Amino acid sequence: MTDLFSTAENADRSAxxxxxxxxxxxxxxxxxxxxxxxxKAYGGTDAxxxxxxxxSFEVLEHxxxxxLRTVPHALHALPDVAHAIRLMAALPTQTVRSEEQLEWQQFxxxxxxxxxxxxxxxxxxxxxxxxPSAGNGLLVAQLRQDVTLQLNELDPARRARLAHSFPGAPxxxxxxxxxxxxxxxxxxxxxxxxxxxxSRSLGRGADDFAAVRHLQAALRRLRTGGRxxxxxxxxxxxxxxxxxxxxxxxxxxxxxxxxRLEKCYTKHGTSxxxxxxVIDKAPGxxxxxxxxxxxxxxxxxxxxxxxRLKPKTDVPMAPVRKTGTTSLFRxxxxxxxxxxxxxxxxxxxxxxxxxxxxxxxxxxxxxxxxVSLPYRPSRLVFTTAGEHPTALVESVAMGSIPAPIPxxxxxxxxxxxxxxxxxxxxxxTVVYAGDAWTQMIPxxxxxxxxxxxxxxxxxxxxxxxGFFLGDGTGAGKGRQIAACIxxxxxxxxxxxxxxxxxxxxxxxxRRDWTALGGMTADIQPLTSWxxxxxxxxxxxxxxxxxxxxxxxxxxxxxxxxxxDWAREDFDGxxxxxxxxxxxxxxxxxGALGAKKGSQQGICGVLLQNNLPGARVLYxxxxxxxxxxxxxYAVRLGLWGPETAFADREQFISGIxxxxxxxxxxxxxxxxxxGLYMARALSFAGVEYDILKHALTPDQIRIYDTYxxxxxxxxxNMEQALELTAVVDSLENATLNSGAKASARxxxxxxxxxxxGQVLLSLKMPTVIAAVEEHLxxxxxxxxxxxxxxxxxxxxxxxxxxxxxxxxxxxDLSPREYV
Numbered sequence: 001m002t003d004l005f006s007t008a009e010n011a012d013r014s015a016x017x018x019x020x021x022x023x024x025x026x027x028x029x030x031x032x033x034x035x036x037x038x039x040k041a042y043g044g045t046d047a048x049x050x051x052x053x054x055x056s057f058e059v060l061e062h063x064x065x066x067x068l069r070t071v072p073h074a075l076h077a078l079p080d081v082a083h084a085i086r087l088m089a090a091l092p093t094q095t096v097r098s099e100e101q102l103e104w105q106q107f108x109x110x111x112x113x114x115x116x117x118x119x120x121x122x123x124x125x126x127x128x129x130x131x132p133s134a135g136n137g138l139l140v141a142q143l144r145q146d147v148t149l150q151l152n153e154l155d156p157a158r159r160a161r162l163a164h165s166f167p168g169a170p171x172x173x174x175x176x177x178x179x180x181x182x183x184x185x186x187x188x189x190x191x192x193x194x195x196x197x198x199s200r201s202l203g204r205g206a207d208d209f210a211a212v213r214h215l216q217a218a219l220r221r222l223r224t225g226g227r228x229x230x231x232x233x234x235x236x237x238x239x240x241x242x243x244x245x246x247x248x249x250x251x252x253x254x255x256x257x258x259x260r261l262e263k264c265y266t267k268h269g270t271s272x273x274x275x276x277x278v279i280d281k282a283p284g285x286x287x288x289x290x291x292x293x294x295x296x297x298x299x300x301x302x303x304x305x306x307x308r309l310k311p312k313t314d315v316p317m318a319p320v321r322k323t324g325t326t327s328l329f330r331x332x333x334x335x336x337x338x339x340x341x342x343x344x345x346x347x348x349x350x351x352x353x354x355x356x357x358x359x360x361x362x363x364x365x366x367x368x369x370x371v372s373l374p375y376r377p378s379r380l381v382f383t384t385a386g387e388h389p390t391a392l393v394e395s396v397a398m399g400s401i402p403a404p405i406p407x408x409x410x411x412x413x414x415x416x417x418x419x420x421x422x423x424x425x426x427x428x429t430v431v432y433a434g435d436a437w438t439q440m441i442p443x444x445x446x447x448x449x450x451x452x453x454x455x456x457x458x459x460x461x462x463x464x465x466g467f468f469l470g471d472g473t474g475a476g477k478g479r480q481i482a483a484c485i486x487x488x489x490x491x492x493x494x495x496x497x498x499x500x501x502x503x504x505x506x507x508x509x510r511r512d513w514t515a516l517g518g519m520t521a522d523i524q525p526l527t528s529w530x531x532x533x534x535x536x537x538x539x540x541x542x543x544x545x546x547x548x549x550x551x552x553x554x555x556x557x558x559x560x561x562x563x564d565w566a567r568e569d570f571d572g573x574x575x576x577x578x579x580x581x582x583x584x585x586x587x588x589x590g591a592l593g594a595k596k597g598s599q600q601g602i603c604g605v606l607l608q609n610n611l612p613g614a615r616v617l618y619x620x621x622x623x624x625x626x627x628x629x630x631x632y633a634v635r636l637g638l639w640g641p642e643t644a645f646a647d648r649e650q651f652i653s654g655i656x657x658x659x660x661x662x663x664x665x666x667x668x669x670x671x672x673x674g675l676y677m678a679r680a681l682s683f684a685g686v687e688y689d690i691l692k693h694a695l696t697p698d699q700i701r702i703y704d705t706y707x708x709x710x711x712x713x714x715x716n717m718e719q720a721l722e723l724t725a726v727v728d729s730l731e732n733a734t735l736n737s738g739a740k741a742s743a744r745x746x747x748x749x750x751x752x753x754x755x756g757q758v759l760l761s762l763k764m765p766t767v768i769a770a771v772e773e774h775l776x777x778x779x780x781x782x783x784x785x786x787x788x789x790x791x792x793x794x795x796x797x798x799x800x801x802x803x804x805x806x807x808x809x810x811d812l813s814p815r816e817y818v
Contacts, residue, residue, distance in 0.1 A: 011042045011051075014040075015038050015042070015063075016063040017063075018040065019060060020063050020066060023087075029060065030092055037059075038059065060091065060092075061135075062137075062161045064087075065138050065141040066164070068138075072142070075115060075118060078116075078305070081296060082297070084115035087112075088110055088267055094269035108135045109195045109231060112296040113261065114140075114141070115296075116303075117229045117276060118140075118143055119305055120303070120306075121193055122305055127191045128150065128188070128189045128190050129143060129148065129149050129189060129190075130152070132179055132192070133194060134151040134158070135158055135195070137166060139231075147191070149169040150170055150172075151172070153173065154173055188222070189222055191228075192218045192230075193228075194214065194228070194231070196214035197210050198210060198233040199233075208524075208537065209245075209524065211233050212245060212249060212520075213521045216520060218230070219249075219279070219281065225312050226311045227281075228281065230279065231275070234274060236275060237275060241527070242528065244503075245521065248507065248510060253279050254283065255277055255284060256279065256288070257304075258275065258276075261273060261292075278306060280306075351411055351412065351490050353409045354409060354417055356381060357383070358379055358405045359405075362379060368396060369682075372394065372682070373394050377425065378403050382417075384418055384420075386424065387424060388425050388475070390474060391682040392679040397668060402672075403672070406432055406435035407438070408438060410434055410483075410487040412486060412487060413490075416483070416486075422479065422480075429471075430480070430483045432677065435674055437466075441637045442637070443460075443462075443641040445460045446459075452605040452609065454640075461612045464571075464615060464616070465637060466616030466635030467676075468675060468676045468677075469620075471619075471679045471680065473680075474680075475680065478577070480619075481498065481509075481512070481619060482516055485572075486513075486516050486517070488615065496541045496572040496574070496575070497541070497574045498523065498543045498544070498575045499545070499546060499576050502547075503545055506523070521540075524540055525544070526544040526558060532554075534564070535562075542565065544558065544562065546581045547600065549607070550603045559606060566614075568610075572614065573614070573617055574608065574616050574617070576619065576620075578619070581601075582604040584601050585597045608635060627655040630666075634648075691766065691770055693763045695762065706754070710754070717743060717747055721739075726743070760786075793810070
C-alpha cells in the first residue's frame with residue numbers, strides 16, 4: 001500500500017527542486033511558474049485537489065531557504081542586502097492564507113529583512129545560534145556556515161523541511177515561550193535570531209502578548225554577553241500604553257538598535273509594520289531612538305552594525321530528569337562561570353503538594369512581650385518551610401485564639417518550598433485561604449436590582465466564602481497573594497484578577513509573581529485595552545487599580561469590561577490588595593452630613609456580587625478603622641443566614657454599639673473560623689534615638705528672611721482680595737466667601753510645603769554627617785524619602801519649549817514657591 005504521507009513529502013521535495021533550478025538561473029518565479037512546478041511534482045492541479053495554494057507558498061519558502069543555504073551570496077556589509085532585495089522582487093506575492101497558517105501564526109521572514117537581521121546580528125565564528133520559531137528557516141538561511149545552529153519549530157511539516165534544509169542541525173518541537181526549562185540540557189546560545197508568533201500561544205490560543213513571552217524566554221536562554229535580534233510586533237515599544245511591559249522585559253539588557261519597518265511583509269501576504277531590535281545581554285543604557293523607514297532599501301544608510309561583546313563561557317549542564325508532564329513553572333538555575341563562585345547544578349521543580357502535619361492540639365503560646373505574642377502557625381507544622389526572615393508577632397487577643405484544622409493542601413513548585421521562597425507563615429496563608437474557598441456562604445442569593453446588596457432567592461446562586469489577610473508592612477502580602485494565585489493556577493484555574501491602589505504597584509506584583517516562577521507577561525494591566533474593547537487574554541492575571549475600576553466613558557465601564565472578561569462561571573482569585581480603599585462603600589455620616597458610598601467601594605462589591613464562584617482574597621494592613629468600613633467584605637459571612645445579623649445594616653449597628661471591643665471579637669471569630677490572619681513585624685531589640693540639629697546663625701538668618709518674605713506675600717494677598725472685590729475693606733465684610741477660602745487655603749498649603757522643604761534642607765548637614773559616621777562603622781543606613789518632587793518635575797518639563805529643553809535649567813528648590 002502506498003504511503004500517502006511519503007508521496008506528499010516526495011512531491012514537496014520535487015517541486016522545491018524545480019523552483020531551486022529557476023532561482024539558480026536568476027529567473028523570476030511568477031504565480032504561473034509556481035503553479036506549473038507544483039502541478040508537475042504532484043501530478044495534478046490544485047483544482048483537482050492535489051495541492052493547495054497555501055502549500056505552494058510553503059514549498060516556495062522551502063526552496064528559497066535551501067537556495068540561500070546552498071548557493072550563498074556575499075553578506076558582509078549593509079550594501080550586500082541588495083541581493084536579497086532583488087531576490088524578493090523576483091518572487092510572487094503570497095495572497096492566500098490557510099486556517100492552519102493563522103492558527104500557528106506562520107508568517108515567515110522575508111529574505112531582505114532576514115539579510116538585514118543577520119548583518120545586525122554580527123555572527124562570529126563558533127557562535128551557537130538559536131532560532132526559537134524557525135518556520136521554514138528563512139531567517140537563519142543566510143548565516144555564515146561556521147556557526148552551530150539550534151532550530152526549534154512547533155509545526156511538524158515545517159520541522160520536516162528544516163531537516164532537509166539544514167542537515168545535521170538539531171531540530172526540536174517545543175513551545176518557544178518555555179525554552180528556558182525545555183532546552184535546559186542543551187548548550188546555551190550566544191546568538192538568538194527570532195521572529196516569534198505575534199498573537200497566539202501554545203495552550204493559550206489568542207494571546208496578545210505571545211511575542212513578549214517568546215522574547216522573555218529567549219533572553220533567559222541567551223548566554224550572558226550574547227546578542228539577540230528580534231522581529232517584534234509594531235505595538236511592542238516604549239509607548240504610554242505598554243511602557244511598563246517594555247521596560248520590565250528589557251530592564252537588564254542593552255538595546256543597541258531599534259528599527260521600525262512599514263509594509264515590508266507585503267510579499268508574504270500582510271501589510272503590517274514590524275519592529276526590529278538588536279539586544280545584547282549586558283547591563284544597558286538609554287534605549288536608542290527608533291529609526292523608521294518604509295522599506296529595507298531605505299534603512300540601509302541609516303543603521304550601523306554594532307560590535308559584539310564577548311559571551312561568557314557556558315558551563316555544561318547535567319540532563320534534567322523529568323517526571324510527569326512538563327510544567328510552566330519548572331525552572332533551572334542559570335549557570336555561571338566556575339570562577340570564584342560555586343556552580344549549582346539544575347534541580348527539579350516539580351509541582352508537588354505542600355507537605356505539612358496538622359496539629360490536633362494547638363501549638364503552645366510563646367512568651368508574651370508587651371501586648372504581643374511571638375507568632376507561629378497554631379495548627380500546622382511544615383516539613384521543609386523556613387521561618388519568616390524577620391520575626392513576626394500577633395496581638396495577645398488574636399494569639400490566644402487557635403485557627404481551625406485546615407483540609408486544603410496547596411500544590412506549588414517544589415523549589416518554592418524547598419528553597420524557602422515562602423516562609424512557613426506565608427504558606428499558612430495559602431493553606432487557610434484555599435480552605436476558606438472550599439466553603440460556601442449559607443443560602444442562595446441574587447444581586448439586588450438596586451444598591452449593592454444580595455437578596456435571598458431560592459433560584460439564586462451559592463456564593464463562595466472569602467479570606468482576609470490582615471498582615472502588617474513587611475510580612476509580604478504581595479508574595480502571599482501571588483502564592484494563592486499560583487496555587488490555583490497550577491490546579492487549572494488560569495484567569496485571575498489583582499486589584500490594588502495605583503499603577504506603580506504593577507511592578508511589585510510582577511516581581512512577586514516571577515519570584516515564584518511565573519512570567520512577567522502573565523500579569524497584564526486592564527488599561528492595555530481601551531475601555532470599549534473586548535479583553536483578549538485567554539489566560540492570565542488582569543491587574544487593575546481601584547480608580548480604574550470605577551472609571552467609565554459613555555455607556556462603557558471598566559467594571560463591565562472586567563466582568564465580561566471573567567464570565568459568569570469565573571472561579572479564579574480576585575485579590576483586593578489594599579482592600580481598605582473600598583472602605584466607604586456603605587456611606588455614613590460625615591462632618592457635613594450624610595455621605596454617599598464611595599464609587600470604588602461600590603464597584604468592588606458589585607464585582608464580587610456578579611462573580612459568585614470567585615475566590616475572594618482581601619489584603620489590608622488596616623482592615624477597618626470603623627465597622628462601617630467593613631461593608632466591602634461581603635464574602636466573610638458576617639451577616640445573613642445562620643448568623644446573628646439579618647443584613648449588613650444590622651451588623652454595622654450592632655457592632656458599633658459594642659465599640660472597639662466588639663470589633664476585636666469580630667476579628668477573633670474570623671480567625672477561629674479560619675477566615676482571617678493578622679501578623680506584624682516584631683520590633684523586639686529595636687532602639688530609637690532622636691538626632692537633633694542645632695541651627696547655625698546663617699541658617700537662622702535664612703529662615704527669618706524667608707519668614708519676612710512670606711509676611712509681605714500675605715499682606716499683598718489681602719490687598720489683592722480687596723482689589724478683586726472678594727472682601728470689602730470699608731465694611732470689613734466678605735463678598736465672595738468661596739474665593740476667599742480658596743485663596744487662603746492655597747496660600748497656607750503652599751507656605752507649609754515651602755517651609756517643610758526649607759527645614760528639611762537645614763537639617764541635611766547633620767543627617768549627612770551621621771550617615772557618613774555610620775558607614776565608617778560598617779553599618780547600613782536606610783533613608784526614607786518623603787517626596788521625590790517627580791510630579792512637580794513632570795509639570796515643569798511639560799511647560800518647556802523645545803529650545804528650553806535643549807538648554808535645560810530647572811529650579812525645584814523652595815525658591816520656586818516664592
